[in-house]
Amino acid sequence: MSAIAAALGVSAATVSNALSGKGRVSPELVEKVRAKAAELGYVPSLTARALRTGRTGVLGLVLPDIANPLFPQIAQAIENAAANAGFGVLIADSRGDVGQQTEAINRLLERGVDGMVIVPRRGTRIADVGCPVAVIDTPSTPGNTVSADHWDGGAQMGRHLAALGHRKVLLIGTGSSSNVQNDRIGGLKAGLGADVECETLWIEKVEALSGKGCPLGLAAKAKAGFTAFAAVSDLSALRALTELQRAGIRVPEMVSVTGFDDLVWSPVVTPALTTMRMDMAKIADLAVAALTGAIEAAGGNEPGMAGKVASGRDRVPMQLVVRQSSGVPNSHAQTSTIKPTAGELTR
Amino acid sequence: MSAIAAALGVSAATVSNALSGKGRVSPELVEKVRAKAAELGYVPSLTARALRTGRTGVLGLVLPDIANPLFPQIAQAIENAAANAGFGVLIADSRGDVGQQTEAINRLLERGVDGMVIVPRRGTRIADVGCPVAVIDTPSTPGNTVSADHWDGGAQMGRHLAALGHRKVLLIGTGSSSNVQNDRIGGLKAGLGADVECETLWIEKVEALSGKGCPLGLAAKAKAGFTAFAAVSDLSALRALTELQRAGIRVPEMVSVTGFDDLVWSPVVTPALTTMRMDMAKIADLAVAALTGAIEAAGGNEPGMAGKVASGRDRVPMQLVVRQSSGVPNSHAQTSTIKPTAGELTR
DNA sequence: GGATCCTGCTTAAACGTTTAAGCAGGATAG
DNA sequence: CTATCCTGCTTAAACGTTTAAGCAGGATCC
Numbered sequence: 001m002s003a004i005a006a007a008l009g010v011s012a013a014t015v016s017n018a019l020s021g022k023g024r025v026s027p028e029l030v031e032k033v034r035a036k037a038a039e040l041g042y043v044p045s046l047t048a049r050a051l052r053t054g055r056t057g058v059l060g061l062v063l064p065d066i067a068n069p070l071f072p073q074i075a076q077a078i079e080n081a082a083a084n085a086g087f088g089v090l091i092a093d094s095r096g097d098v099g100q101q102t103e104a105i106n107r108l109l110e111r112g113v114d115g116m117v118i119v120p121r122r123g124t125r126i127a128d129v130g131c132p133v134a135v136i137d138t139p140s141t142p143g144n145t146v147s148a149d150h151w152d153g154g155a156q157m158g159r160h161l162a163a164l165g166h167r168k169v170l171l172i173g174t175g176s177s178s179n180v181q182n183d184r185i186g187g188l189k190a191g192l193g194a195d196v197e198c199e200t201l202w203i204e205k206v207e208a209l210s211g212k213g214c215p216l217g218l219a220a221k222a223k224a225g226f227t228a229f230a231a232v233s234d235l236s237a238l239r240a241l242t243e244l245q246r247a248g249i250r251v252p253e254m255v256s257v258t259g260f261d262d263l264v265w266s267p268v269v270t271p272a273l274t275t276m277r278m279d280m281a282k283i284a285d286l287a288v289a290a291l292t293g294a295i296e297a298a299g300g301n302e303p304g305m306a307g308k309v310a311s312g313r314d315r316v317p318m319q320l321v322v323r324q325s326s327g328v329p330n331s332h333a334q335t336s337t338i339k340p341t342a343g344e345l346t347r
Numbered sequence: 348m349s350a351i352a353a354a355l356g357v358s359a360a361t362v363s364n365a366l367s368g369k370g371r372v373s374p375e376l377v378e379k380v381r382a383k384a385a386e387l388g389y390v391p392s393l394t395a396r397a398l399r400t401g402r403t404g405v406l407g408l409v410l411p412d413i414a415n416p417l418f419p420q421i422a423q424a425i426e427n428a429a430a431n432a433g434f435g436v437l438i439a440d441s442r443g444d445v446g447q448q449t450e451a452i453n454r455l456l457e458r459g460v461d462g463m464v465i466v467p468r469r470g471t472r473i474a475d476v477g478c479p480v481a482v483i484d485t486p487s488t489p490g491n492t493v494s495a496d497h498w499d500g501g502a503q504m505g506r507h508l509a510a511l512g513h514r515k516v517l518l519i520g521t522g523s524s525s526n527v528q529n530d531r532i533g534g535l536k537a538g539l540g541a542d543v544e545c546e547t548l549w550i551e552k553v554e555a556l557s558g559k560g561c562p563l564g565l566a567a568k569a570k571a572g573f574t575a576f577a578a579v580s581d582l583s584a585l586r587a588l589t590e591l592q593r594a595g596i597r598v599p600e601m602v603s604v605t606g607f608d609d610l611v612w613s614p615v616v617t618p619a620l621t622t623m624r625m626d627m628a629k630i631a632d633l634a635v636a637a638l639t640g641a642i643e644a645a646g647g648n649e650p651g652m653a654g655k656v657a658s659g660r661d662r663v664p665m666q667l668v669v670r671q672s673s674g675v676p677n678s679h680a681q682t683s684t685i686k687p688t689a690g691e692l693t694r
Numbered sequence: 695g696g697a698t699c700c701t702g703c704t705t706a707a708a709c710g711t712t713t714a715a716g717c718a719g720g721a722t723a724g
Numbered sequence: 725c726t727a728t729c730c731t732g733c734t735t736a737a738a739c740g741t742t743t744a745a746g747c748a749g750g751a752t753c754c
Binding site: 348349359360363364367369370391392393394395396397398399400 | 709711
């Protein structure tokens with residue numbers, strides 16, 4: 001910057017003002033400064049700026065478990081939203097316990113992030129950290145800032161299955177400690193309505209008995225009259241699908257299988273998975289917008305007024321993606337080939 | 348920091364020296380400074396330090412496509428390795444074309460990262476950027492710094508299938524432009540040996556004809572005598588597995604299906620997928636070690652000697668994970684239930 | 695025609711570290 | 725007893741910005 005100033009015979013402060021458009025600088029000089037800056041390939045030092053202003057222009061992203069298959073979607077959406085808002089994204093993995101989570105948060109704090117978006121570990125609550133925080137969990141969680149409307153997503157899926165004629169459906173979740181999963185299950189039950197018989201299977205419970213990756217006994221459930229298996233995540237849905245297929249039960253002719261999240265492989269398995277998609281881009285935009293708002297309001301260095309972030313619209317609707325794995329129950333007569341998808345039916 | 352200095356009646360410089368152990372400070376004073384620092388809850392400003400030293404303590408992570416299901420493993424491993432080395436990790440998604448990739452790199456550069464690890468887009472080469480770079484691709488790629496030994500992984504898998512008695516195997520890849528996939532395929536062919544008949548199926552090619560997510564015609568292949576389907580990624584393997592199962596072909600009794608990468612869901616599908624695992628932790632450690640080495644050597648601000656990083660051990664072995672989806676071909680007689688995994692056979 | 699205001703710039707301080715250079719006093723050496 | 729060295733500290737500058745305050749000169753006003 002001083003090089004530009006010297007080359008133009010003005011002071012560094014003027015260059016700064018010219019580039020930022022803040023002080024009083026004549027239009028012609030602004031133009032000259034711009035030109036010189038471009039000519040010299042000037043790149044402002046964000047470090048110096050951060051030191052002076054107390055803002056690093058970096059957002060932290062805290063994830064419960066980076067290995068989570070949903071993570072790519074989240075990270076991508078947040079990174080994109082942050083980049084658009086002029087922020088960088090520092091990641092922190094709170095793999096393991098809650099202690100790791102607070103430690104990860106502290107690491108980010110030391111690095112001077114301006115704010116952070118946190119996807120909390122199942123069932124944990126975020127204490128008041130020293131900077132603006134956006135929490136992505138589920139609307140029913142107290143500290144939540146923004147998230148998909150998991151309950152309504154469940155309800156949509158429930159209505160879809162009920163409309164197809166299912167009257168006995170098995171709800172499949174990983175563990176009952178997750179707010180997100182509980183909301184989805186609640187929504188499913190509501191959407192299915194009172195006429196439909198429901199049972200919930202928690203994978204963690206059966207694995208506690210029979211070991212990790214054990215069969216879930218779904219074939220027996222199908223024999224017992226269940227015609228739909230509504231998993232609360234695509235991962236579980238995939239598990240159910242392959243287990244059923246393996247047992248010779250045809251999907252969707254005999255039973256339906258549905259998931260949640262629309263993970264990468266969901267469209268390419270056979271039959272392609274009917275699932276519920278979150279609008280991650282919108283969620284990320286809202287989260288980042290809430291953060292930038294709070295950062296703006298908080299002003300530079302003041303450690304006061306740091307708390308959580310409130311947001312108007314905290315729930316964004318989920319979208320039902322109907323593919324091949326859901327259909328009318330016990331339509332045995334069908335040909336053995338599945339109708340081609342003909343694009344994707346989405347509604 | 349000046350608060351500590353004032354409280355102890357010494358100068359700020361001395362405090363700095365005491366804490367960093369650099370200058371000449373009496374042991375007792377060091378102790379007192381430490382105590383006071385802890386008492387006051389002193390947290391050094393990494394920003395100021397960065398400004399002074401020219402080192403931000405941040406590494407950039409550039410990924411070809413964050414939505415890639417392998418990404419979580421990579422990100423987690425790098426984040427962990429970086430955290431251990433005292434670095435933060437700034438992510439950048441080079442979603443889309445090569446232009447986005449260089450743009451992402453530039454964003455990181457502006458933020459002053461000390462170095463970056465790049466997982467390049469398929470078939471792109473990384474130009475000389477202005478900081479140390481570690482490239483994770485495949486050993487056969489020129490600029491590669493460290494990566495899994497994909498070729499040898501393929502060879503191991505090939506030997507596994509050959510040993511089981513397969514004599515006609517279909518190799519399944521996504522597209523031929525990926526160095527990684529080509530290496531894996533090459534290794535597979537070598538491992539299978541000259542006695543085994545091979546054919547390679549590129550998914551992108553058949554999708555170009557029949558549309559995204561179309562069936563791959565694997566049942567026909569099975570009829571034609573192929574007894575093993577060796578996919579070059581778990582995603583493709585899953586696609587093959589479900590397509591075959593759907594067509595009533597039993598895995599592994601009739602045909603075997605194998606994958607690569609050991610993605611999260613690979614152990615929980617039925618039958619659990621035999622696959623090839625990378626030692627991401629080690630790869631990340633080596634990559635980060637190479638970077639820190641280069642950063643060390645480059646010294647603070649000098650923009651000279653910035654180029655790529657060389658590493659001694661640039662290939663880390665892959666590990667065969669034998670699960671249920673591979674077996675002796677055409678063992679029709681079997682009971683219809685699969686033997687339980689009995690832990691995981693790994694070798 | 696003098697007081698006042700506006701314009702366009704400059705000066706200088708500040709952000710929180712690191713680090714080279716300096717300096718006083720005591721120990722050591724010749 | 726003087727010259728030299730070592731020890732333990734201090735002083736001061738520097739990193740590259742931002743921004744409050746100041747200041748000269750011209751325009752505006754009454």
